Amino acid sequence: MDKKKMLGATLPGNSTVSLQEYDIPTPGYGQVLVKTKCTTICGSDIRCIYREHVGKGPEGYQDVIAGHEPCGQIIGEGPGLKRFKKGDRVIVYHISGCGVCHECRQGFMISCTSPKRAAYGWQRDGGMAEYMICDEKDLVELPEELSYADGAQVACGFGTVYEAIEKVGVSGNDEVLVVGLGPVGLACLMLCKAMGANKLIGIESQPTRIELAKKLGLADYVFTPGEDNVRQVQEITGGHGVERAFDCSASDNGRATAIRATRKWGKIAFVGEGGTVHFNPSPDMLHDQKTIYGSWVTSIWKMEDLVERLVRWNIHPEDLITHRFPLTKADEAYALMASGACGKVGVCFDEELK
Structure with a gap:
């Protein structure tokens, strides 16, 4: 593969996975480039996207790179960053809201009322790829005590x-x-x-x-x-x-x-x-x-609280991951998750695949 290219997975909606090459994206203002370490598969992916595209509005899949439970490390910075930097380990809160509606100002981007609302893996490219672009405002710091697989679990299910x-x-x-x-x-x-x-x-x-x-x-x-x-x-x-x-x-x-x-x-x-x-x-x-x-998802501030408490309680969400697959076998990962004969299923990179 060309060094400027990356592999990514989309979901056609007929219980299959499509792997394609994409250009590695460049972060814009207030954005970062994240090297994906682990992305787990959510039941909503199976219900609304994998088997068929049934969602509308917030659940409407727009043929983007899948995966709304990603965790990784920042390897590229766009201009205008205020908190995060290259090298930081991060969880991605999976809905990118407008940031200025009443719900976003409470941290509940899941309930953003703006047409600009876009969920990673649903309306904008998600974590079933080697790299992804994230808005800085959507990131939660991942402590060293937690693995990237722990963080992927927090991104949706545990949150x-x-x-x-x-x-x-x-x-x-x-x-x-x-x-x-x-x-x-x-x-x-x-x-x-x-x-x-x-x-x-x-x-x-x-x-x-x-x-x-x-x-x-x-x-x-x-x-x-x-x-x-x-x-x-x-x-x-x-x-x-x-x-x-x-x-x-x-x-x-x-x-x-x-x-x-x-x-x-x-x-x-x-x-x-x-x-x-x-x-x-x-x-x-x-x-x-x-x-x-x-109860529908959570707020980004409460997700930060959860991460702190996971460390305090010394528990690891990754214990619920029963199967890990490389991105090249994402089709097997989704098929297993759809069968239900498993715990959590992850598509993992580097050391998180072990």
């Missing part, structure tokens, strides 16, 4: 679930239920455990993910989805149900279970994207004074 946990609050007072132990659900268990949750319960059908939760010691109990799930949860919580529940399954039954398995005055967060839910408001929620929260 997303940390936001939900912060909304409902989790402490040693709480028994916690997580429905759906895909990468986000497993991340939820890992963070709730670090926060001292009293008892951790999972619901999952995929044997590989159940085994991973047990191997890493993330759950005290794991049940397979079924009609008895609410009863099972109540039996191990003194008949009350849990104080906090998270649905990461995006399934109708899973969401209803999260609501019904929560005790009086409990709090439930919906994190999984898509799908529907059917429940009876009066007996399932109103009469027991429960609160349901919707």
Whole structure:
């Protein structure tokens, strides 16, 4: 390959990956050139882009280089930088907002209302390439204590679930239920455990993910989805149900279970994207004074807080990565992630491939 060229992956939308050569880009004002070290694959990539292009608006894929969970090192500087410099290790907050709307000024670029909003890997080139251009304002410092694979996990999945946990609050007072132990659900268990949750319960059908939760010691109990799930949860919580529940399954039954398995005055967060839910408001929620929260990604300032706490807690998100592939085998990486028979899947470079 020409030294001025790089390899990048796009998603045609028919469950395949297209690898192409691109010119290595040059950073403009307020931008940096990042050498990608690790980019993990998100479930939303599979749901909205890999199998078919179904998204509109913020979820509309525009045939750019894929990958919205990137982490790497700055190797080139554009003019006008204020904080970051060549050599810095960085996580990329994956939505680049306008910076001046009300949501952006709160740090929630995910909710940017401007037509200039562009997500990496969706509307602008992302991390499934050897190099990528990033706006300085979208970067989070990666401490030396964390690997690039840790950082890639923070870029979306861990940041997303940390936001939900912060909304409902989790402490040693709480028994916690997580429905759906895909990468986000497993991340939820890992963070709730670090926060001292009293008892951790999972619901999952995929044997590989159940085994991973047990191997890493993330759950005290794991049940397979079924009609008895609410009863099972109540039996191990003194008949009350849990104080906090998270649905990461995006399934109708899973969401209803999260609501019904929560005790009086409990709090439930919906994190999984898509799908529907059917429940009876009066007996399932109103009469027991429960609160349901919707949570979508996180803010960049809270992502910085999370990175600091990961170091403090001495936990590593990369522990959830069960498979790593080189960019040349990105097709295998996406196919495996789409199968669900895995934890997190990463496309990695250099030492992060090991």
